[in-house]
Amino acid sequence: MIPKAQLDLLKFFIGTIKADPKILHSPELQFFRDWLVSLGANIPTPPASDSPPEDKSQDKSQDKVAEEDDDEEMPDLEDVTQEEAKAKTEDKSEESEEEDDDIVESDVDLEELEGVIKDENTTDLEMGDDKLEVTEAMEDEANAKRSEAMTAMSDGRLEEAIVLLTEAIKKNPHSANLYAKRACILIKSKRPLSAIKDCEKALTINKDSAQPYKWRGRAYRLLGKYEEAYHDFQTACRLDFDESAFEWQKEVEKNAKKIMEHRRKYERLREEQDRSRKIKEAKRRKAKAQKEYERKKKENESRGGMPGGFPGGMPGGFPGGMGGGFPGGMPGGMGGGMPGGMGGGMPGGAPGGAGGMPGGGPGGMPDMSGLFSDPDLMAALQDPEVMAAFQDVSSNPANMSKYQDNPKVKSVIEKLQSKFGGAGGPTP
16 A cells, blocks of 8 residues: 555656656656656657757746746736725725715804893902911901902992901911802802802812802803802702702703703714714724735636645745756666565566566656655645745745745755755755
């Protein structure tokens, strides 16, 4: 029984000859031609230009083949231009879609409340010295000024009341209540922006005071900021329920809820848009990767190759060898012939057969028995990385230098050269 590995290599050799019959007319295969003729085979007439070329001619021929391979791999300029134009059109289309997807917010249909102040002449008021150490006497003086200010406010003398409260704040700048009182009078004076400053100052002193929230909410309402006013009124009533604050909260509630719902709606739309863009981008990347995969697949298929054989096409075979075959030109002949004489000779072949095909002289086929009996070598020839390297080198022998630092590929080539008697060129 002939081992499968031996049959595979024999198939490879015959496939190489089928792909390039000129190989059969190589001088070192004279013995093989004679044997085929003895079996009644018809040997095709060798081409007129099939005489062994000189080294320079062979180099030129290899250069020409390499140039032809480059031409075959070079895409048509018109195809490239069309692909680029198509890609640009697709990019513009995608940009246009993204522009169309941009969300334009509509205006909120709000009820315009009375008393909204659109213009205000603001004047900075004194805030007092935060580092001032307040004595008990100073607190008493501040309280007296506050009482005078409340009286002036009741009489409608609002500017005087503001001045008196400012003096009270200067006496006791650590009182949140004094700032809230001045904010109240500023609201009555139609100065909501100044009132907001006083309320925020009061909250830095005491964040749990309800009055600053109440008056800041009122200032926001006068500025038409209904959502901010609504939240401040809610906080004021939570800290210390106030009837006025509650009534003001109900006044702005309708507009505030419209604004909040409008904002939530567009937040959801933007989240959906962002998610949609991410999905589109993922699909674009996937399509691009698929397109690149198809391009490389088509490029590899265009190089041909025998089904079940080594990639890269049989005419190229293993680089550097017979007709582009094994490295070093398969020196050493079929010394020893096929192991075991193939059971007494090929069927119908030459008598005897005990030694299989008689060995050729140096420069012929290698010792096939030694090649087949090396399990490491046969296993290496099934390695995808090794086969890919042979495919690359088969398409262009000059690429051999790319694998000189690859120990796996280099060891296989060295082993092949040793099996072939080392007559080939040195390992790159």
